[in-house]
Amino acid sequence: MASTTLYPSDYQVHLFHEGTLYESYKLLGSQMIEEANEKWTKFSVWAPNASEVRVVGDFNNWNGKGYSLHKVNKQGIWTISLNENLEGCLYKYEIITKNGEVLLKADPYAFYSELRPNTASIVYSLEGFKWDDSRWLNYKSKRNHLADPISIYEVHLGSWKKKEDGGFFSYRELAAELIPYVLELGFTHIELLPIIEHPLDISWGYQGTGYFSATSRYGTPHDFMYFINECHKNGLGVILDWVPGHFCKDAHGLYQFDGSFLYDYPNEHDRENSVWGTANFNLGKNEVQSFLISSALFWIRYFHVDGFRLDAVSNLIYWPNQTGRVENNDGAAFLKKLNTVVFQYDPTILMIAEDSTDWPNVTSPVHYNGLGFNYKWNMGWMNDVLSYMETSSESRRKIHEKMTFSLLYAFNENFVLPFSHDEVVHGKKSLLDKMPGDYWQKFAQLRLLLGFMMGHPGKKLLFMGFELGHFSEWRDQEQLDWHLLEYDMHKKIYVYAKDLLKLYKRSKPLYEVDHLRDGFEWIDVNNAEQSIFSFVRKSKKENDLLVFVCNFTSVVYHDYRIGVPNKGSYREILNSDQESFGGSGIVNNKVLQAKEEAFHGKPYSIKLSIPPFGVSVLRLVKHRKERKGDEKEKMHSYAIGRRKRK
Structure with a gap:
């Protein structure tokens, strides 16, 4: 009745x-x-x-x-x-x-x-799930994420790993499988490709119908809560890809919901998104703003998510079908409103813009006329670096500036450096296969690329499978090529990835002020002929620094001199050419003593061996008197219940 x-x-x-x-x-x-x-x-x-x-x-x-x-x-x-x-x-x-x-x-x-x-x-009740992540939430509330290491493992849940019969793992099964794996690698966050309900698997969730509905492919909403709860108990943050720009046009969804263009623009030219075959949200309509902002707060409130990566921000701030870039004032105003409301609700949330444009102040607060995000993907860096790496080593000297240009703007925004799923599909090749040269050179250059990424200012994001040394592109209907770990070089790139991420989290110079110019200093930025780049990364503490030397050719150098800013001894703490990583073993085992010989505009200099297609990371050695009373560096990615924080 x-x-x-x-x-x-x-x-x-x-x-x-x-x-x-x-x-x-x-x-x-x-x-x-x-x-x-x-x-x-x-x-x-x-x-x-x-x-x-x-x-x-x-x-x-x-x-x-x-x-x-x-x-x-x-x-x-x-x-x-x-x-x-x-x-x-x-x-x-x-x-x-x-x-x-x-x-x-x-x-x-x-x-x-x-x-x-x-x-x-x-019909489903979200009530009744017992959360057990209060320690994580409390810990997060006391942190300044700008001064913390953030390394993000980007995952498509449907193709990370599959059952023997080809079926999906559930949210609960993924908690048991994925979380220990990501912890072992050493990441601080998991980022999930969209988990909002969507009709077509091959859309990867970017064309949705249910903005309040965790996809039933992997279980119930309570199962998804369990997954996030387990992440938090183990010290892992969870970021969701979220798509407020456009939605799919399936008959049961939002498109022409009541016979009118209710959620999208009434004008066909503005409404139709021909690139994806979708419809653009009408971001100037009040009810649509209530809908979308409620969706964001919903995932925070009921699922305790730690952040969002907003897809295709350029599609929101510019009219997608206009000739040239015509600003969409409604889209920009919506983003400012969204970010303002989200941070009022929970100031710890990561709001990350995937924006390929040069729109200014994307990560500036709204009250300073910014869009209000706290991070932006550095798409320019990603495109330049991959273009450089795909060029033969003999020709890289001609495009040397591709590797240095990003430092002209690296501190204009708070950046995340992304090697995402978009870079390993649609004929773009896997990261490993992008590298030119023979089998050994491909692996050496992948290690070099990852080492350069860790040294460059900005938080880090890597798509699943990079650590296996995937030769094939990402195939969304199949699981990762787990059998690769049975082969020596693939096993060694996995070990390298772990050691590199461990180095990142343990080294304050790599994250503490990486959003400020104070955290970076070039040693030699102009050596195009040899394609060698050297630079210093610094923390807030005086004399706490790392030196990176990156060689993007196959030439080996011994007694190679570089300038250094500080007097003292330097010890090599990581070398991508170590034999244990699959390298040729050109390493610097001995402590390198700086001499009072000015070089590269620095007051001191050292000599070292430079490996082929390799990166060498040196730490300024602190002697006992300098260390006395200092607090030991702590591993940021503590695991609640597993590790004790010092």
Whole structure:
């Protein structure tokens, strides 16, 4: 028996239409309510172009007769409350448009959805999960992430590892498999390709239908909560890829939701995203702002996520179909509003922009006229470095500036250095296979590339499989080539990746002030002829520094002189040419004593051996008197319950 009681409040409705209802999932969607010792299930939907709306599902044999929603206001909110507990039931909205067309739509605010190819929403309660991550949340609240190491392992859950029958691992199974693996490698965060519900596997989640629904491919919302809870208990942050720019056009989704272009632009030229075959969100519409900002806060509140990487920001700040770059003021204003609200709710959240443009002040606060993110992917660095690496070593001297240009702007924003999934698909080759030369040279240059990345200012992101030395591109329908670890060179690149990440986390010069010019200093920036780059990384503490020497050719040098800023002894703490990493063994085993001979504009200099296609990392040795009373450096990526913080 249907009831028209339990209406939404006028205040909620007002805020939703004003664009400031940031918990709009409490106004709309399906909610289970207990009132006067009776259990009700309320369904509410925004459909202003509808002449009638019915709720249909397995609880009424998909027959909407007698289940019509009541129209709350002229702006098109409809609601019905049923005197039943319908938890677990399938449902959709049967929308009759003003033109008489009948549409069957999934709930935009559903918390759970049927496994594809089925498309119904599922009544689901998010309550009842017992979180056990208070130590992580407390720890995070006391940290300054700009001064901490951040190394991100980017993962597509459906193809990281698969079962023998080709099926997906569940969220809970992935917690047991993926978390220990990422901890062993030494990353601080896991970034998940979009887990919002989406109909097509090969979209990787970037073309979604359920912005409040964790995809059912891997289990229930509570299962996903379990995965994040286990990450936090082990000291791993979780970042979600999130797509507020566009959505898929499948019939059951947001597209032409009530027969009108409700969530997207009314103008076809602005609405249609021909690159992805999707529809662009109308970011200037108040109700869409309530929808999207509520989605972001929803994942923070109910799933305890630690951050978002916003996909294709250029598609939001510029009109996508205009000739040339025409600024979308609505898109920029939306991002400022989003970031302001998110940081008011939780100032520890990482808001990361995937932006390939030169839009200024992306990571400046909104009150300083910035977009308000706290990080931006350094796409320019990524493109320049990969272009340089794909060039033969003999020709690299001609494009030397590709490796140095990024330092002209490296401190204009807070950057993440990304080698993401986008760089290892669609014919672009894997990171290893991008490297020119023979088998040995490919591995040597991959080690060199990763070492240069760790030395360059900026937080780090690497896509799954790099550590295996994948020769093949990422294949989203198959698991990673785990069998590669049976082969010597692949096993050694895995060991190198672990040691490199360990070095990164243990070395304050590599992260403590890497967003400031004070943390970086060139030694020799102009040696194009030999394609050798040398530089210094520094922490806040005086004399706490690392020296990087990177050789991008196959030539070996002995007694190679470089200038250094400090007097004293230098010890090589990592060399990518170590035999244990698969190298030729051109290393510097002895302590290198700086002489008072000025070189490279520095007051002192040292001589060392330079390996082929190698990176050498030197640390200024602290003697006992200097070390006395100093606190030992701590490993940032503590594992709660496994390691004791010093």
